[in-house]
Amino acid sequence: GQNIDQPTEMTATEGAIVQINCTYQTSGFNGLFWYQQHAGEAPTFLSYNVLDGLEEKGRFSSFLSRSKGYSYLLLKELQMKDSASYLCAVKDSNYQLIWGAGTKLIIKP
């Protein structure tokens, strides 16, 4: 079966750095996505990785290792507004997105 694993909840301090991990087992791979979802709102696109390595976009970076079936999202200089759920999703061989259950990130002052 297809599976995406990520931690259920993480807590970090304002101004710090946090890394959210995602491991996947899917039938085929056509890219990995990270989305942010604030409570009661729509998921919004953060990043896309299809080749191994690190993609940096401002305070957010996303890393991919296809051989390990592993990705992480790195958030730097955390702000209170970063409190949200972070969803990892993989596009399989049929170009369908397989989703993880999301990681709820709690930022404390």
Place this chain on the structure above:
Amino acid sequence: ETGVTQTPRHLVMGMTNKKSLKCEQHLGHNAMYWYKQSAKKPLELMFVYNFKEQTENNSVPSRFSPECPNSSHLFLHLHTLQPEDSALYLCASSKVQPESHEQYFGPGTRLTVT
């Protein structure tokens, strides 16, 4: 605003009611999706439409009936639902695969079945 709107935002219905959820996208996309999001569970893909044609139906019960009259509008007709159908229903749109990267989501309809 992501360019995808959904109405209503909240819906409470009894098990014998019939209601419809509406989604509209203003992004010029040709693929539209219905997802179900339950607490602490992964997003469940329900239906996919490419160029108004349904291409995916992921074993969804027949009490959920989608309709896509054109590439900008998507409906989900609901009838004789069960309490376990209570969830957030999200609509999304994208360019048609395989060129699409991201999907754009609407704010969702919070459905409660009593």
